[in-house]
Amino acid sequence: MNKPASDAENTTFNANRNSPRKSSQPCSPSSPKLSIYLLAVFVILFVLFQIQSLQTPPTSPWAFMHQWEKIVTNSCLSSFHDSSQELKAMASKLRESVTFLPLKDLRFSHAALKGHTWFMSSLYDIHEEGEVQYQQFPTDHSSGRVLCLKGRDRHDGSWNSYALAWPGALPDNATLMKGLTFVSYNHYDYHNIWHGLSAMMPFVAWHIKSQCAVPKRWILYHWGEIRTSMAPWVGTLLEATFGAPVDIETFDGIHRNESDVVDHDDATCFEEAVVMRHNEGGMSREKRMEVYDLMRCRSRMYCNVSSREKGLRIGMTMLMRNGPRSFKNASAVISIFEKECQKVEGCRLMVAYPHNLTFCQQVELMSLTDIVISAHGAQLSNMILMDRNSSVMELFPKGWLELAGVGQYVHHWLASWSGMRHEGAWRDPIGDHCPFPEDDRRCMSVFKNGRIGHNERYFSEWARNVLNDQVKLKTAQYVSISPVSGLCGCK
Structure with a gap:
């Protein structure tokens, strides 16, 4: 005696429930696991369909297709959900793994101007023969990570710190500042025209090298301590050279939104940043003359001379x-x-x-x-x-x-x-x-x-x-x- 249709449907449900474990991998058309899985499902459904066709009156092919679509859709949604959870967990781990180090490394205080200096001492510069020495983030040298800074101390640079983070896993409560940021380290004094000029001219060399990219903001450090101004003569020279006023970041009054003021202990990260800490070091005489030629030319244009x-x-x-x-x-x-x-x-x-x-x-x-x-x-x-x-x-x-x-x-x-x-x-x-x-x-x-x-x-x-x-x-x-x-x- 033939089983009622409801029993057949229960049979189908049980078969589905006992089907092979679903893959935790995303449902990609090119996935070998998905191909094997779909083949197995197809075989099972084909057998069940044959059994059902012998025990019950023929049913519409559309009903069969509907059942198949439902199974596949539920499987994919479950797989995508699992993958999303895994990605969130991974991002959380990357965020927690960001390690901040002191900007001013006291281990090198006896030789602050040698080697890679005591400023951001764990990182090395990009240097091509005759060109300016610099650091740029994000690049392949930083594995695609951006630069993050923390601390606003103006008296002890060892209290200020830096770290690298992936754009999708910034430190908790971090603020991402858009545009290009120039970060300068000066061992001497930005208000001394000679020392200020020496610290700023490498950025002009990078400006030429980068096909004339212009910064949105400047960050000035002296021994790792924040500085908020420079000699007016140097500032005007830079304004003339870059064609834009020098906007020196003070980190005061940064907001994530209209009502949320950033705490001084929170990190600030930069969409793109260039760091200079060796003044003219490593540059050939020809490259230096090119830089000063451009500064001279742009200054005369600025002043309409x-x-x-x-x-x-x-x-x-x-x-x-x-x-x-x-x-x-x-x-x-x-x-x-x-x-x-x-x-x-x-x-x-x-x-x-x-x-x-x-x-x-x-x-x-x-x-x-x-x-x-x-x-x-x-x-x-x-x-x-x-x-x-x-x-x-x-x-x-x-x-x-x-x-x-x-x-x-x-x-x-x-x-x-x-x-x-x-x-x-x-x-x-x-x-x-x-x-x-x-x-x-x-x-x-x-x-x-x-x-x-x-x-x-x-x-x-x-x-x-x-x-x-x-x-x-x-x-x-x-x-x-x-x-x-x-x-x-x-x-």
């Missing part, structure tokens, strides 16, 4: 100081250089106090300058705004040669890196009395800010030789062209 007129014309500029490292008799020194300038056709002497000039006034002045004469000091960084092959004449108070160390040569280096000609230095043999032996380093505190005298005979001969060299250079090539014309919007 036109190209110089053609013809033989020599601009000689004296950059003066008040107080420390000023001339004891400024009028006498000016008179010496003015007499020598008057002997050369087309020579014009200009005397300026840079602290009284705006940035654009300094750009205009230096664009007309072929020879700059100045005491050692921050104002000499203006030399990068002169045309290539211009001359630099530097003067020092007594005691610097013996006690100042390598710092006294920074403008000699800058002249070389920016394509200028450093024409030597005059060092005053006469200065203030030091109560200690003159080779005692304590005397540097007396000599550092000493005033500078003059030697008329030496100054006259020095100026005459430098002027003659500039005349020869001008005669050979007096048309000024921009070596970086067309690069990053430069004209």
